[in-house]
Each structure stands twice: as structure tokens, then as C-alpha cells.
Amino acid sequence: MGVEVAVEGLSKSFGRQAIWRDVTLTLPAGEVSVLLGPSGTGKSVFLKCLIGLLRPERGSVVIDGVDLCACAERDMYEIRKLFGVLFQDGALFGSMSIFDNVAFPLREHTRKSETEIRQIVMSKMDMVGMLGAEHKLPGEISGGMRKRAGLARALVLDPQIILCDEPDSGLDPVRTAYLSQLLIDLNAQIDATILIVTHNINVARTVPDNLGMLFRKELVMFGPREVLLTSDEPVVAQFLNGRRIGPIGMSEEKDSATMAAELAHQAAGHGDGSGHEDVRGIVPQLEPTPGLPARQAVRRRRARVLQILDTLPESARHGIMAELSLEDYERYQDWRRRTTGMAMPQPMPQPMARRPLPPQPGPAQQRPPQPGPVHPNQTTPLPPARRPRPWRRDDQGGRG
Numbered sequence: 001m002g003v004e005v006a007v008e009g010l011s012k013s014f015g016r017q018a019i020w021r022d023v024t025l026t027l028p029a030g031e032v033s034v035l036l037g038p039s040g041t042g043k044s045v046f047l048k049c050l051i052g053l054l055r056p057e058r059g060s061v062v063i064d065g066v067d068l069c070a071c072a073e074r075d076m077y078e079i080r081k082l083f084g085v086l087f088q089d090g091a092l093f094g095s096m097s098i099f100d101n102v103a104f105p106l107r108e109h110t111r112k113s114e115t116e117i118r119q120i121v122m123s124k125m126d127m128v129g130m131l132g133a134e135h136k137l138p139g140e141i142s143g144g145m146r147k148r149a150g151l152a153r154a155l156v157l158d159p160q161i162i163l164c165d166e167p168d169s170g171l172d173p174v175r176t177a178y179l180s181q182l183l184i185d186l187n188a189q190i191d192a193t194i195l196i197v198t199h200n201i202n203v204a205r206t207v208p209d210n211l212g213m214l215f216r217k218e219l220v221m222f223g224p225r226e227v228l229l230t231s232d233e234p235v236v237a238q239f240l241n242g243r244r245i246g247p248i249g250m251s252e253e254k255d256s257a258t259m260a261a262e263l264a265h266q267a268a269g270h271g272d273g274s275g276h277e278d279v280r281g282i283v284p285q286l287e288p289t290p291g292l293p294a295r296q297a298v299r300r301r302r303a304r305v306l307q308i309l310d311t312l313p314e315s316a317r318h319g320i321m322a323e324l325s326l327e328d329y330e331r332y333q334d335w336r337r338r339t340t341g342m343a344m345p346q347p348m349p350q351p352m353a354r355r356p357l358p359p360q361p362g363p364a365q366q367r368p369p370q371p372g373p374v375h376p377n378q379t380t381p382l383p384p385a386r387r388p389r390p391w392r393r394d395d396q397g398g399r400g
């Protein structure tokens with residue numbers, strides 16, 4: 001199983017340029033986490049600090065009881081062996097075949113025979129769907145294949161922690177979807193702790209157990225995916241929806257005058273091209289490909305998240321409870337009664353299967369038209385066509 005990575009009060013700057021301050025988060029063992037953030041907020045720098053390639057000025061990164069920020073070089077070397085890193089561009093040696101690239105860490109860091117190395121390389125190539133490409137040069141394969149080759153190389157030393165720096169960069173949406181599935185399948189197979197840095201909203205919504213965001217030189221939030229996906233923080237809403245209007249600017253944070261000018265443009269009818277759709281909300285998480293083992297992290301995470309449920313915002317609580325099976329829900333109730341003797345938090349979130357059906361309006365109590373999003377050019381709301389509707393009426397007033 002993967003190991004936990006506990007980051008406490010980490011701060012990093014280059015000269016007088018502060019990158020981020022006081023970052024505290026824990027990557028739970030064996031779970032998949034995603035770190036979002038606008039360009040230049042220091043996500044790659046964060047990954048490099050985790051693996052000890054960069055030294056933060058303050059704080060600690062504790063793995064297996066060793067603080068990477070304060071340990072001896074020898075301990076650092078041992079801890080680094082726990083990591084597999086997929087760099088942004090795959091970081092393959094252009095003059096070496098894919099086979100030799102993937103074999104490189106084994107030849108550098110182990111005394112395995114060439115027969116053993118061949119066996120390991122081919123099994124990792126198989127894992128990432130690259131069998132048959134081992135004799136090619138990196139320049140002879142596509143960007144998506146280079147990523148997968150980079151992932152195979154990250155796997156050869158059987159890492160317990162996998163760091164992926166923008167695994168989707170340069171990939172089309174379909175290849176990105178395949179890569180997302182590959183990461184979830186890998187997690188199911190080897191139960192490693194995985195941290196993915198990305199800008200890709202689809203990856204952020206569907207892949208991780210935990211989700212966080214860097215902005216304004218700080219960690220805006222980090223925790224169960226349901227928290228960020230249902231957050232009302234303006235910066236989160238802007239980022240998830242890919243909008244120009246909001247606190248994130250072209251280079252970094254906007255000043256208040258720019259924000260006011262943009263809002264005035266918007267009010268005058270100049271849209272930012274993002275439409276009215278709001279992609280926030282919880283969508284189902286990717287599951288391993290049928291035939292692979294179930295992800296052990298799911299069970300562990302459920303137990304962990306239920307223990308902190310009361311501390312989470314209400315919208316996230318509802319999302320988490322809605323995903324529970326009836327059995328887990330009952331188990332949670334029992335556990336809660338036994339350990340705290342307390343009633344459930346109010347308002348009481350219900351699992352999807354137990355929620356009372358919404359009232360069925362009869363002919364005399366038809367629902368009034370729901371307010372929809374207001375277009376800046378309009379004074380009346382648009383029809384609610386894009387809004388999710390909890391129910392649908394047919395001509396007889398029954399439920400659809």
C-alpha cells in the first residue's frame with residue numbers, strides 16, 4: 001500500500017519572489033489527489049519540494065516518519081526510492097529506445113540482471129498499454145504514448161507514491177480520458193498514493209478522492225473532492241467554469257479596478273464566452289476497468305471522510321451522504337451513536353436511496369416557472385433549460 005505524505009506549514013520562495021506560504025495538507029495513503037491552480041502558482045515547485053528536488057524555507061514534508069526538509073542526504077535517497085514521477089513532458093531521453101528509457105532507473109538504481117529488467121520493463125509496458133512500442137524512439141511516437149512511456153518508467157521501481165505533473169498537457173480530450181482511466185486502474189492494481197497536478201477540469205472532477213487548489217500564494221483548500229466541487233469560493237467557481245470574470249487574472253490575481261471594469265463590460269452585454277453553465281457539483285468518480293480489483297482506497301477513504309463529516313460544509317456533506325449505500329449509511333449511524341452518542345448533524349443529509357421523493361404536484365399545485373440565469377442583456381430571466389430539474393411532469397401531472 002502507498003504511504004501517507006504529511007505536509008505542514010511549507011513555504012517556498014526564490015530570492016524575493018514568494019511562491020506559496022504555509023501550505024498544510026495530507027495526501028492520505030493509497031488515495032488519489034489532484035492539485036489545481038492557475039498557471040504559475042507553483043504547482044510544479046510543490047511537487048519538486050515533495051520529492052526533495054527543491055528545499056522549502058519553512059515547514060516539513062513527513063514520509064514514513066522522515067522529514068524530507070530536515071533529513072540527511074542518505075535518508076533522502078532512501079525516501080526518494082518510494083517515488084515514481086511522471087514529468088510534464090515525459091522527460092524521456094531522445095536518443096534511447098522506449099525500452100531503454102523505461103529500463104533506465106532499474107539499471108541505475110538496482111543490481112538486477114538484464115533478464116529480470118526485461119521482465120519488469122515488459123510488465124510495466126503492458127500495464128500502460130505500450131507493448132510493441134519498446135524499440136521505438138521517443139520522437140517516433142505520439143505525445144500520449146510518450147506520457148504512457150513516462151508513466152511506465154515511473155512505475156519500474158514499484159513506487160508507493162506517484163507524482164504526475166500535468167499528465168494531460170498536450171493531449172486531446174479522448175487521450176486524456178484514457179490517461180485518467182489508466183491512473184485509476186493503476187491505483188486499483190498497486191494501491192499507491194497518487195498526486196496529480198493539472199489544469200484539466202474533467203480530470204479534477206472525475207479522478208481524485210481529494211482535491212485542492214493553489215491561488216494567491218496559498219492553498220485555498222484541500223480535502224475530500226466533494227468540498228471543492230461544491231464550493232462557492234469565487235476563485236473555485238471561476239476556475240472550474242473556466243471564466244474570465246473572477247479573481248484570477250491573465251498573469252495572476254486581478255486588482256479590484258480590473259475586476260470592476262470587467263463586471264461593467266459584462267453588465268453591458270460583453271460575455272466572456274463561458275455561457276451560463278455551471279459545472280460545479282459532484283459527478284461520479286471513475287471506477288477501475290471491469291476485471292480489475294476494486295480500489296482499496298475507496299473503503300479507507302469512506303471511513304476517513306465519515307469521521308470528519310461534521311466538519312465539512314453542508315453541500316459537501318450532502319454529496320458524501322448521497323453517494324453512500326444504505327448499508328454504509330446504517331453502519332455510519334451505528335458508529336456515530338456508539339462513539340459520540342450524538343444525533344446526526346442537522347440538516348440531516350440522506351443517502352440517495354432513502355431520500356423522500358419530491359412532492360408530486362397535482363393539477364391545482366403546479367410549480368411556478370423557476371427563475372433561470374439572467375443574461376446581462378436581459379432584464380428577465382432566461383428559461384431554465386440548462387438547470388438540472390429534480391422532477392418532470394407529464395400532461396397528467398404524474399412523475400417522469
Ligand SMILES: Nc1ncnc2c1ncn2[C@@H]1O[C@H](COP(=O)(O)OP(=O)(O)OP(=O)(O)O)[C@@H](O)[C@H]1O
Pocket residue numbers: 014019037038039040041042043044045046
Ligand atoms: N528553479 C527556479 N528558480 C527560480 N524561479 C523558479 C524556479 N522554478 C520555478 N520558478 C518560478 O516559480 C513560479 C511557479 O512555477 P511553477 O512551474 O511551479 O508553476 P505552475 O503552477 O506549475 O505553472 P504551470 O501550470 O504553468 O505549469 C514561476 O514564477 C516560476 O518562474
